[in-house]
Amino acid sequence: MKAFTTMRSHGLWLNHDKSIVCAILGICIGDVFLYRIELRVVGFHGKPQVGIDYLPGSMSLNRELIATSVIVSGGYEGNINEGDVIILSGHGGHDKNPRQVFHHKLEGGDLAMETSIHYGIEVRVVRGVRYEDTSSTLF
Numbered sequence: 472m473k474a475f476t477t478m479r480s481h482g483l484w485l486n487h488d489k490s491i492v493c494a495i496l497g498i499c500i501g502d503v504f505l506y507r508i509e510l511r512v513v514g515f516h517g518k519p520q521v522g523i524d525y526l527p528g529s530m531s532l533n534r535e536l537i538a539t540s541v542i543v544s545g546g547y548e549g550n551i552n553e554g555d556v557i558i559l560s561g562h563g564g565h566d567k568n569p570r571q572v573f574h575h576k577l578e579g580g581d582l583a584m585e586t587s588i589h590y591g592i593e594v595r596v597v598r599g600v601r602y603e604d605t606s607s608t609l610f
Contacts, residue, residue, distance in 0.1 A: 475508050483512075492526065492539055493593045501520070504597075507542070516540040516597055522559075523580025536583035537592060544599025556598065 477483075495515050510516040517539075518524045526537040541559065543552050549560035561581045579583060587594050 472508070475512060478512055492537060493595070495522040495595070510540075510542075510597060516542060523584060525583030533590075535586045536579070537590075538580065538587040538594045540595035541584070542584065542596060542597045542599060545601065551554055552598070577608065 475594060495513065498515055504510055504515075507516070508518040511519050516524045522542045522544075524539055524540045526539060528534045528536055531537045541557075543550065543557055543559070545552060549558075551558040584594070586592075
């Protein structure tokens with residue numbers, strides 16, 4: 472967090488002034504990140520505490536929310552990650568366990584994913600990998 476704060480205060484974040492839809496220059500499939508905050512520093516996923524990152528309607532041409540990236544880390548019941556097929560239970564609606572406790576409204580990250588699917592817009596996927604002997608997750 473100290474490095475994150477120092478980089479931010481010195482303007483060393485990449486793509487900090489914009490959200491990029493699709494690929495990020497210099498980030499390749501298979502690149503490994505130790506912390507979610509690193510994804511923010513390079514402009515890959517701007518919301519470290521949220522699974523679905525998106526552009527607000529004010530930043531998209533059609534004035535609709537557009538999903539830019541999603542983190543899939545197996546943290547929610549109902550999510551399925553089978554490599555080329557991902558089923559998400561949605562943004563929010565979970566308790567601390569993390570069980571699904573109420574239905575979602577089509578807003579925020581869920582609406583952004585729906586819009587991106589509707590228009591065929593690619594969404595970056597970050598897969599979290601948890602190691603058996605530790606509580607650490609790599610992204």
